[in-house]
Amino acid sequence: MAAAIAETTKLRWGELEEDDGDGLEFLLPPKVVEGPDENGVKRTIEYKFDGEGNKVRVTTTTRVRKLARARLSRRAVERREWAKFGDAAREDAGSRLTMVSTEEILLERPRAPGSKAEEPRVAGDPLASLSKGGAVLMVCRTCGKKGDHWTSKCPYKDLAQQTDNMPPTETTATPATANKSTYIPPGMRGGGERTGSEMRRRNEENSVRVTNLSEDTCEADLQDLFGTFGAVSRVYVAVDQKTGMSRGFGFVNFVHKDDAERAISKLNGYGYDNLILRVEWAAPRSN
């Protein structure tokens, strides 16, 4: 009973407040709520008088976001109403035990979406496929073909030195003394001057740096853009750790050097998302 009285007095008090205004609220059109539409955008149109007695239309646009589509069982709905117990019952509102991460976490793919796992590894890096001999035993060291023939039966045997896992530009340095029939350790192939650091850098070869990207370019966009030039082994867009925004540059690794060259010649200066892309060879890492 007491509560009811309190409520009515409250109501009256509220009405009084409004009477202090113009008392003309009944003249205003009613509140209209549109949506939410398929994008979850809800629009609320309200009318009120401002301080000077002018009629003002207030449009509020909000986005309704569904967190998860869940079909709850009847029992689960009942459980929703269960009273808190244990420590949860005495929990103060400010304890903030449950928080939504400020960081957007993505399911990080081990390789660029859309690229085949096997193909670039074999074509781009025959050594890698050699070291993984366990997967397919019969791997030709000459042409890198898997499961077809052994190295000694390779139809491209004569071209061995040329195609031997090095980009063509580097094979010119191959000493003629290298004998096909003797085993050459991987580190010595393509000339003894090849050092360990150079070997490691090979993984970063055919890497193309793309700068002046628009902020909403994602890795899939780059994959689409560069994928037309040939097989791409890695796409990376630098993202600011704090803001989650793109930092405006990225790297694309091609399986074949000539694809990378073509991409650079075609895409450098290409207009993409209102910005002019700058595409160049990535500088090798200093350390």
Add this chain to the structure above:
Amino acid sequence: MRPILMKGHERPLTFLKYNRDGDLLFSCAKDHTPTVWFADNGERLGTYKGHNGAVWCCDVSRDSMRLITGSADQTAKLWNVQTGAQIFTFNFDSPARAVDFSVGDKLAVITTDPFMELTSAIHVKRIARDPDEQTGESVLTIKGPQGRINRAVWGPLNKTIISGGEDAVVRIWDSETGKLLKESDKETGHSKTISSLTKSADGSHFLTGSLDKSAKLWDSRTLTLIKTYVTERPVNACAISPLLDHVVIGGGQDASHVTTTDRRAGKFEAKFFHKILQEEIGGVKGHFGPINALAFNPDGRSFSSGGEDGYVRLHHFDSDYFNIKM
């Protein structure tokens, strides 16, 4: 996706379990209070007070009314899920580790650690419908394997009990007689401690994670090795997606090495693998420290992970997760 972070535990997480409807998430940690959360928004529903030691494992009955927990305080306790009240305490002479309700919730399997002169054991207890009739007597006690038994679960039709532990062998026991029926052989099996064991949604196969840096998928009846998923870190937890052909594996190096390695080098992510192709699908980062517990929501649309850092992270998948093409 933006995971929901739940900071209810003060010590490392040990185990996570969803109820059958997928609306409640139970978490166990090395602090002494198992906690229940709403699985959609991560709100804490309650805590179960009464254990006096680390809680290693829990299971919830099919009707989400009973919870069983196994703790290092040498007890396993039955709880009323709704009120947090203790229903019954099973006392042991050594720490309890794994607990699992049978299909039908009439039986429970509880494993105990080797302690003092005692060897590890698997106990089968009858769970009475009426709490007043509950007794602590074991229906069956199985002894034999050396070292801790980290997980024991019921096999198909409650006919068998599947166990795995420190001796790296997966064993299938007859749940009536306690006889050893099958044993994984050394060559195909794990080479180090089995840290986790989870059944698929239908119970036809199960996944074991081991500190030998691999997880293996086995047939529940024949104990034939189906698949192996290899990672670069010890596996502490694993789970099978009930919706897609995915498995998720989590781990990290020992807690003793955590302080000496960078977080990025530590690779504390939950790794998704394609169940059939055994190919890595991707990783979900976030925990500071190894992942100790993983669980999939029974609807397959979210999963949660518990870490050495004391956080439970609840991930609702984005729509693109369901369109991943291999």
